[in-house]
Every structure is written in structure tokens, then in C-alpha cells.
Amino acid sequence: MFTTGEQELGDTSKCYSTCRTAHAVVFRHWGWLWLAFAFLLFPGTVTAEDDLGNGAGVARLHDTRILPDGFSQTKIPVSLSVAPDDSVVLPLVSAEAEIISVLTIDENPDDAVENDAAGFVQLPVVSPVINPYADRVTYNPRIEEPQTQSLGAEVAEHIFEILQGPADPLAHFVSGLMGIDHDEVKADLHQHPIPLQPIPRRPQLLIETDDEPFLAPGWLEQGIETPTGAIWRPALWVVGTYRTGINYFDNRSTTNVTEWANRLDLFGQLNLTGTERLVVGIRPVDQERGNRRAFSGYDLRKGRGDDAWNIDVQTLFFEGDFGEIFPRLDPFDGLALDYGFSVGRQPMSFQQGLLLNEDIIDAVTVTRNTLSGNGVLNLRATGVYAWNSIHRNNNMADPDAQLVGLFTETDIAKSTINADVAYVDSQSVQGSLLTVALSGIQRFHGIHNTYNSSLHALTSIPTGLETAASGQGELLFSQFSWTPHRTNDVVYLNAFWAIDRFTSAARGPLAGGPLGQTGVLFSAAGLGNYGAPLSNQATDAIGASLGYQMFFGGTRRQVIFEVGRRQDTNNVDRAAIAGGVRYQQAFDQHWLMVLDGFLAKRESQALSPGVRVELQMKF
Numbered sequence: 001m002f003t004t005g006e007q008e009l010g011d012t013s014k015c016y017s018t019c020r021t022a023h024a025v026v027f028r029h030w031g032w033l034w035l036a037f038a039f040l041l042f043p044g045t046v047t048a049e050d051d052l053g054n055g056a057g058v059a060r061l062h063d064t065r066i067l068p069d070g071f072s073q074t075k076i077p078v079s080l081s082v083a084p085d086d087s088v089v090l091p092l093v094s095a096e097a098e099i100i101s102v103l104t105i106d107e108n109p110d111d112a113v114e115n116d117a118a119g120f121v122q123l124p125v126v127s128p129v130i131n132p133y134a135d136r137v138t139y140n141p142r143i144e145e146p147q148t149q150s151l152g153a154e155v156a157e158h159i160f161e162i163l164q165g166p167a168d169p170l171a172h173f174v175s176g177l178m179g180i181d182h183d184e185v186k187a188d189l190h191q192h193p194i195p196l197q198p199i200p201r202r203p204q205l206l207i208e209t210d211d212e213p214f215l216a217p218g219w220l221e222q223g224i225e226t227p228t229g230a231i232w233r234p235a236l237w238v239v240g241t242y243r244t245g246i247n248y249f250d251n252r253s254t255t256n257v258t259e260w261a262n263r264l265d266l267f268g269q270l271n272l273t274g275t276e277r278l279v280v281g282i283r284p285v286d287q288e289r290g291n292r293r294a295f296s297g298y299d300l301r302k303g304r305g306d307d308a309w310n311i312d313v314q315t316l317f318f319e320g321d322f323g324e325i326f327p328r329l330d331p332f333d334g335l336a337l338d339y340g341f342s343v344g345r346q347p348m349s350f351q352q353g354l355l356l357n358e359d360i361i362d363a364v365t366v367t368r369n370t371l372s373g374n375g376v377l378n379l380r381a382t383g384v385y386a387w388n389s390i391h392r393n394n395n396m397a398d399p400d401a402q403l404v405g406l407f408t409e410t411d412i413a414k415s416t417i418n419a420d421v422a423y424v425d426s427q428s429v430q431g432s433l434l435t436v437a438l439s440g441i442q443r444f445h446g447i448h449n450t451y452n453s454s455l456h457a458l459t460s461i462p463t464g465l466e467t468a469a470s471g472q473g474e475l476l477f478s479q480f481s482w483t484p485h486r487t488n489d490v491v492y493l494n495a496f497w498a499i500d501r502f503t504s505a506a507r508g509p510l511a512g513g514p515l516g517q518t519g520v521l522f523s524a525a526g527l528g529n530y531g532a533p534l535s536n537q538a539t540d541a542i543g544a545s546l547g548y549q550m551f552f553g554g555t556r557r558q559v560i561f562e563v564g565r566r567q568d569t570n571n572v573d574r575a576a577i578a579g580g581v582r583y584q585q586a587f588d589q590h591w592l593m594v595l596d597g598f599l600a601k602r603e604s605q606a607l608s609p610g611v612r613v614e615l616q617m618k619f
Helices: 004-028 030-041 055-061 095-102 151-163 167-178 514-518
Strands: 064-066 071-075 120-124 235-249 257-271 277-282 286-289 292-295 297-299 304-306 313-321 339-350 356-373 376-388 402-411 416-425 433-445 450-462 473-482 490-501 539-552 557-568 576-587 591-602 607-618
Touching: 151 490, 167 539, 167 557, 257 286, 257 292, 313 356, 339 416, 356 402, 473 514, 490 514, 514 539
Parallel strands: none
Antiparallel strands: 064 071, 071 120, 235 257, 235 607, 257 277, 257 297, 277 313, 286 292, 297 304, 313 339, 339 356, 356 376, 376 402, 402 416, 416 433, 433 450, 450 473, 473 490, 490 539, 539 557, 557 576, 576 591, 591 607
């Protein structure tokens, strides 16, 4: 046996002899070694197999073989140049470091398996590497894309392009007449960076508490904990809208209008949380008189003033969420107690105002939201019971009427479906009525534009004799709109077909008839006695409107051109056609000016003109 010193001396002599031999080999073959070193230092161009974004590249990086003893054997390439999908070549990545970051090496040297093969290390068994990247797809502009649009879609889009043909001349006409620029889409990127822009100062409300201001940054207050466990942060906001305008309407009858009218909608809102609030509202300068509302102002045609001052409460309701008011009943939010509700005098509208349109109705509602499954993305169902202040289809109040209804809104992948039913029970001469409605709202893509569409089908069935407020009939209503290519404008085409005498479940005095959604020419102004240029009653008639809404001056100004037509189907010779213009301009952050003008022609009557100018202040 050798001692430790003799063993070390022998190892040193052996190492010295080996080094002399190695140096001799290096000096004799230094040229070939230099070429090999350069080849290893500067690898060739990366191929698809070397790309980490490719499954083959990952397999090559981890060339793993399973041994019988349960360990894997991985061959380590020296380096790898990675070219990602955006063609930016990253610095060379050490394959050894890459493997260490992916695989876990057993730190116990006793478990290592000796292997004489050069360039191999012993690693424990690991799960297969899953490629997290999609396969690379190279764009080839010479390959023609498949045509997914049908011939019918192409023909339909050409028809829509013909309908939007007058939009460009009208926009140039307004730009030249008023000296304002027409808003257009600008897709070019700026050549210099744009810094963060300051946020415009938010206009103050008429009244708002300092602790919880409206849409203001800052810290939330600690709040008040109620016995139910809810945290309330009371805040009082007061908002409103003041409208004043001069109306002129010559409808070739005894109801001609030349007036100055005013309206003030004032609301106070006490917020308790983000879901609970108490709302109170008054309209002190206009009041209900029969089936119409009177407005404070001056009748220029008759030469007398009109005083409609009142302090009647027009709105008073509380709304909230049962689960938020009683959070301790379901601390882990697993019992589905999130039922929204409202109770009191409140505005209400369903089917875009076709089925029910009330600004004052005493009712209680219960809403269940966020129901989903079986292809339904979200389902909202609202049950309504109203016991007072119900106005029938003729805009007259019915003190004996009670209303119950179920109103649903269902979101699916390609549409929003509304299915509603409402029943009005009345022992008065106006009779009882059952109304049912179904509608679908959807958006679909054409060749150049995206189109918005809504289709409504409604029916009214009196349970007794037909009356002025309970009639039998059906209403088919359609709204269709799109934004022309490279503009911010909107082109809309709305149409209706009223079969027999459709009647809504409830309609407020200012709501008029069910067809007010057809367009500007079919809707009343809601200020004074300025009515709709074309009748909005849904009795034996068909009609349509075509409108162009254009934006100017950075959307601070807009102009609407519209033409409309109504034709009766019961041979009473009451057809009418009209054309109108609406101009709106914003001033500051509170004021808005509206200017309306129209010219209508009714069958067997002379031309009927109308014009109005209105100022609105929002605070």
C-alpha cells in the first residue's frame, strides 16, 4: 500500500506527464482546434428545429432518454441562438442554464449513475415538456384569402351603400355653410410621442357632500357599520336639468303652437352604498293636466302666460340589493341572495318604450341577475307590481288599474333577447289588457362595416271589450344602423308595421304613442305642446325613417338629417311624409343648444312647417 504522501506525488507526476503530452498535441494541431473553437463560438443560422417557439426546437434542446434505472440522460448542446416570432434575435442562451431552469437536478451525489459518454449528465426523471407556443405561421401575401361573404351579403351591402350615398354631400354642405370640420377617422400615427394628457376638470354638482364627492379621487371614508353587517357611507348629491325653448308648429288644425315653455327636473340622491340609494325628484314648473302636461311659460299665439308651478313629488323610490344589505346571512357569497329591488314612485321603460313607457308610476320590483348556463351568458329577470299612477295607452291616468309583469333580458353568444309579458287589470271603462313582447338585439359584420340591428314583435290582447286603452293588435318594429367606413357618423333606417290597433300596457302623458322610437320626426320634444311631425300611434299603419347623424368640431356639434314616411293601411287617406333637421351644439360643460326644423305634407292638406330652439343646462 502507498501512503498518502506517496499517492499524491505519484498523481502529480502522472498529471505533469499528461500535460506535456497534451501541449505537444495542441501545438501540432493548433489550426484544426482553432477552427473547431470558432465553430462552437459562432453557431450557424437558427432553423425551425432550433426555435423554442417550435415543438421540434424544444425536443432538441432537451434530448431526454429514459434509462432502465429510472434516471434520464440529457445531451447538452453548447449554446443556442433564439429567434422569437417578432424576428428579434436574442443573446445566446446557455443550454446548460436553460436545462437547469427547466429540470430539477438531484443534489444527492450517491444517487448519480456513472456514464462514460462525453457530454452527458445524469438527471432525474421529469414530466414531458409541453410546448407553450403556437406553431409559427408565415404570412404570404401572394395567397388569396378565402371569400367568406355570400352573394346575398354583397348585394345587401351595396344597397346600404346606396342608402348612405347622400351622407357625404350633406357633410360637405354643412362644413361649407358653417365653416366647421367634419369629424373623420384618422388612422395615421403621430411622428412624435404624445405625453399623458391632463384629465379635464369635472364640473361640480349643484350639491355634493365633501366626504363622498361624485366621481372624485381620494380615500374612502371608514363608514358606518349597520346591525346587519353592511357598511354605509352616506353621501348626498343634487342634480338636475333646466330646459327652456320657443316652439312654432303649424299643423293646419286648431292645435297650432307658438309658445315659450320651461321645464326643470330636479333630483336629490342619498347614497348609502354603491348599490343602495334613495332618490327624490320634483318638476316644479310643469304639472299633469288630464292626458297632457302643462308647462310654465307664455302662449304667444293667444297672448297669455301659463303658470304650472307645483311642489308635487314626481319621483320617490328606494333601491338596493338584498345580499348587500344583509351580508351576514351569506358571508361567503354562496347562497345566491343577490336580489335587487326597488319600491316607490319611479320611471319605467321596457322594450325601448314600445311596451311600457312611464315617467311616474308607483311600483315595487324584484330583479334576479347573473343567471347563466346552457349557452346563456347572462339572464336578468325582473318582476313588477304597480298599484298607482298608471297611465294607459291614451295617456290618461286610470286610478283603478293595477299592473303585474315579468321582464327578462338574456345574453347569448350572438344576440340579446328580451321576452316580456305585462297584464293590466282594471275595473274601469278602459278595460283590462294583456301584452306580450319578444325582441332581439344583435350586431353582425359585413364586408366593410359593422351593423347594429334590433327586431321587436309585440301583441296586445284585451281580456274584455276593446276600448281606447285596450285594443287588439300587433306591432312589428325594426331598427337598423351602421357607421360608414372612415367616419364617426351614424346612418339609421327604422321601420314599423302596425296591424289593427296595438296598445301599450302603460304610457305617460309625455310619451305619446308607441312609435316615438322610429325617429326624430315621430317623437315629441317633451317640452311644451310641440308634438311629433308624423303621428306615432300604432293603428293600421306602416312607415319608416332614414336618418344621417353627423359629428363636427370634435363631437361638440352634431347634425341630424332625416326623412320619414307614414302610410295608413285602413284606407282612411291619412298618409304623410316629412323631412327634418336637428342641430345640437355644446357650450362649456353645462349648456347645450338644440335647433329643430321640419316640413311635413299630409294627404289632402297643405305643407305643415315647424321650428323650435331650445337651451338646456345640466347641473
